Amino acid sequence: GENVEQHPSTLSVQEGDSAVIKCTYSDSASNYFPWYKQELGKRPQLIIDIRSNVGEKKDQRIAVTLNKTAKHFSLHITETQPEDSAVYFCAATQGSGYALNFGKGTSLLVTP
Amino acid sequence: DSGVTQTPKHLITATGQRVTLRCSPRSGDLSVYWYQQSLDQGLQFLIQYYNGEERAKGNILERFSAQQFPDLHSELNLSSLELGDSALYFCASGGDYGYTFGSGTRLTVV
Numbered sequence: 001g002e003n004v005e006q007h008p009s010t011l012s013v014q015e016g017d018s019a020v021i022k023c024t025y026s027d028s029a030s031n032y033f034p035w036y037k038q039e040l041g042k043r044p045q046l047i048i049d050i051r052s053n054v055g056e057k058k059d060q061r062i063a064v065t066l067n068k069t070a071k072h073f074s075l076h077i078t079e080t081q082p083e084d085s086a087v088y089f090c091a092a093t094q095g096s097g098y099a100l101n102f103g104k105g106t107s108l109l110v111t112p
Numbered sequence: 113d114s115g116v117t118q119t120p121k122h123l124i125t126a127t128g129q130r131v132t133l134r135c136s137p138r139s140g141d142l143s144v145y146w147y148q149q150s151l152d153q154g155l156q157f158l159i160q161y162y163n164g165e166e167r168a169k170g171n172i173l174e175r176f177s178a179q180q181f182p183d184l185h186s187e188l189n190l191s192s193l194e195l196g197d198s199a200l201y202f203c204a205s206g207g208d209y210g211y212t213f214g215s216g217t218r219l220t221v222v
Contacts, residue, residue, distance in 0.1 A: 032209045043114065043202065043213040044155070051209070089155060098208065099145060099168040104154035 004092050006103025014111055019080050021106045023090035024072040030092040033066060033073045034100065038087045047088075048075070080110045115139065116205050116214035124220045130191040133217045137184055137205030143167070144186040145211060146178055150199040161186055193221045 006023045013019050025033075034049035050057045050064045050073065057064050061080075066073040073092075077084055087107050091100040115138035125131055137144050146158040157170030161180035172178075175193075180186040190197060198221045204211040 034210055036213075043215050046210055046212070049210055091155075093209075094157075094168060094170075097168055098143065098206065098211075099157055099160045099170070100211075101157055101170075102147075102155040 004090060004101045004103045006090050006106060008106060009104065010107045010109070012109045012111065013080055015080060015082060017080055019075075019077045019084070019108055019110075021075045021088055021090065021108075022072060023074070023092075023103050024070075025092040025101075026071065027092065027095055028071065029095040031096055032093045032098075032100075033064070034091050035062075035064060035075050036089045036091065036102075038089065038105075040086075044089060077108075080108075082110050082112055084108060085110045114212045114214060116203060116212050118201075118203050118214035118217050120217060121215065122218050122220075124222060125193060127193055127195060127221055129193050129221075130189065131193065131219065133188040133190070133201055133203075133219075135186045135188070135203030135205075135214060137186070137203075138212060141205035141207055141211075142184065143206050143211070144180055144184070145204040145206070146172075146186070146188050147202040147204065147213075148199045149202060149216070155202070158188070190219070195221050197221050 031052040036044035038044040063076045087105045090103045117136040142163045148156045158172040160168040178188045200216045202216045204213045
């Protein structure tokens with residue numbers, strides 16, 4: 001499938017700081033970009049998503065930006081809390097379909 | 113509870129064997145997606161079924177196969193198992209955009 005590159009692979013921040021995770025994709029037909037959070041031993045859960053006709057979307061402390069020209073999108077978490085510690089995955093659709101290709105994940109650690 | 117049910121939760125089997133993983137999607141969802149999660153490969157898309165038909169295919173090995181039944185539950189069959197097939201296998205279901213994952217089946221091949 002098409003590649004989704006994600007970085008950094010690990011990120012450590014202090015409580016209250018912001019965290020930014022970036023992803024790039026290769027399929028110009030991709031039109032939906034969700035972010036999932038996976039806590040240890042649990043299933044991935046959708047936390048925010050954005051469609052190709054939108055440049056930015058915000059939900060409380062979480063925001064996602066999309067640059068279709070550059071084929072990259074980012075997750076921003078502000079005022080981080082210890083419970084934000086988890087692995088975060090970005091994803092992009094395979095073309096205009098609904099199947100998702102995932103990045104390899106970012107392990108976020110928020111220290112008190 | 114996400115509404116996506118996967119069984120069994122854990123499976124231990126020997127190399128060369130065959131196993132079947134089962135997934136029941138959320139009520140109303142027609143699509144089922146299968147993913148393999150290993151430590152170094154993240155979430156690898158295997159295959160998608162929509163209302164009984166194969167819709168999209170990812171990096172699924174020839175030793176693996178899947179199907180979706182009229183009641184919309186799906187099964188992932190893994191055969192001639194190798195040590196490297198040990199992983200967490202997730203099923204997800206969805207309507208249009210975005211989908212919900214089940215709790216996964218942890219497969220250990222010994």
